[in-house]
Amino acid sequence: MIIDGKKIAREINAKTRQQVAALKAHQLTPGIAVIVVGDDPASQIYTRTKHRLAQKLGIASTRYHFPADVDQATVLQQVRKLNRDDSVDAILVQAPLPAQLNGEEIVNAIDPAKDADGLHPLNLGRLYAKQGGHYPVACTPRGIMTLLKQYQVPLAGANVVIVGRSLLVGKPLLALLNNQNATVTFVGRHTKKRATLTRQADILIVAAGVPGLVKAGDVKAGAVVIDVGINRLPSGKLVGDVDFAGVASLARLITPVPGGVGPLTVAMLMRQTVELAEWRRERVASLVG
Numbered sequence: 063m064i065i066d067g068k069k070i071a072r073e074i075n076a077k078t079r080q081q082v083a084a085l086k087a088h089q090l091t092p093g094i095a096v097i098v099v100g101d102d103p104a105s106q107i108y109t110r111t112k113h114r115l116a117q118k119l120g121i122a123s124t125r126y127h128f129p130a131d132v133d134q135a136t137v138l139q140q141v142r143k144l145n146r147d148d149s150v151d152a153i154l155v156q157a158p159l160p161a162q163l164n165g166e167e168i169v170n171a172i173d174p175a176k177d178a179d180g181l182h183p184l185n186l187g188r189l190y191a192k193q194g195g196h197y198p199v200a201c202t203p204r205g206i207m208t209l210l211k212q213y214q215v216p217l218a219g220a221n222v223v224i225v226g227r228s229l230l231v232g233k234p235l236l237a238l239l240n241n242q243n244a245t246v247t248f249v250g251r252h253t254k255k256r257a258t259l260t261r262q263a264d265i266l267i268v269a270a271g272v273p274g275l276v277k278a279g280d281v282k283a284g285a286v287v288i289d290v291g292i293n294r295l296p297s298g299k300l301v302g303d304v305d306f307a308g309v310a311s312l313a314r315l316i317t318p319v320p321g322g323v324g325p326l327t328v329a330m331l332m333r334q335t336v337e338l339a340e341w342r343r344e345r346v347a348s349l350v351g
């Protein structure tokens with residue numbers, strides 16, 4: 063069966079729209095600020111998609127576009143200004159950043175209470191420690207957990223293999239799945255006997271950025287296959303990291319590209335922006351008694 067990411071995203075967005083309306087009834091408008099550096103065509107598309115969806119849902123959205131040769135101090139200054147801006151609930155720095163910028167320092171400068179991506183080390187640490195309470199979580203992994211739940215995929219005791227260990231996808235996913243009692247293995251370039259491991263996966267999640275990396279011979283029959291890759295071929299065609307034609311007939315469930323995980327990333331970002339707005343106001347209310 064092919065997982066319909068667009069349908070799940072639509073359902074999430076409908077709920078987010080209601081949450082925004084409820085906040086607006088109290089004269090509160092959630093706000094997101096997106097910083098994008100340079101002219102990477104994909105980043106331009108994704109940040110515009112975010113801006114348009116935010117507007118559609120009633121979220122105030124501002125996009126800050128810096129030239130590719132911007133210096134570190136200018137970006138840091140913008141982040142700090144947004145930290146102090148009470149109309150901004152969520153701050154996101156679009157990846158990738160040009161090589162002259164220190165992305166780690168920029169993410170660390172974001173107020174953890176406004177961390178739209180859930181990538182600040184404080185929030186990532188809370189996730190790894192399986193802490194209770196409110197904190198943001200990376201949007202693509204959150205989207206993947208939502209679709210696994212929606213399709214009733216059992217996680218406790220499942221063998222999960224994640225191909226790729228990026229901060230944006232692999233690392234938060236490992237914590238989320240492990241917190242649900244799945245047995246999680248990372249597979250990367252340096253892993254020996256990669257196919258032996260991927261063939262044991264009940265759930266195979268591929269986020270490597272290599273078009274068609276995973277083929278039918280790498281997948282166990284009946285597995286759930288989640289393709290996080292979004293690769294534009296020179297022909298203009300968009301493909302994932304999984305050879306969809308070869309793997310689809312083997313898998314019990316599979317995400318397509320496009321229309322799988324991608325739309326969930328943006329839907330989750332909007333939901334998280336609204337949550338950040340709610341949590342910040344709850345904290346302020348509890349402080350003023």
Ligand SMILES: Nc1nc2c(c(=O)[nH]1)N[C@@H](CN(C=O)c1ccc(C(=O)N[C@@H](CCC(=O)O)C(=O)O)cc1)CN2
Binds near residue numbers: 320
């Ligand atoms: N700060 C961040 N940077 C990046 C993130 C992120 O979560 N935070 N993720 C990706 C890009 N991304 C969002 O930023 C993103 C990627 C893909 C899609 C999407 O909806 N894809 C569609 C196809 C769109 C197309 O035609 O190009 C799909 O898969 O159906 C949304 C968001 C890297 N950077």
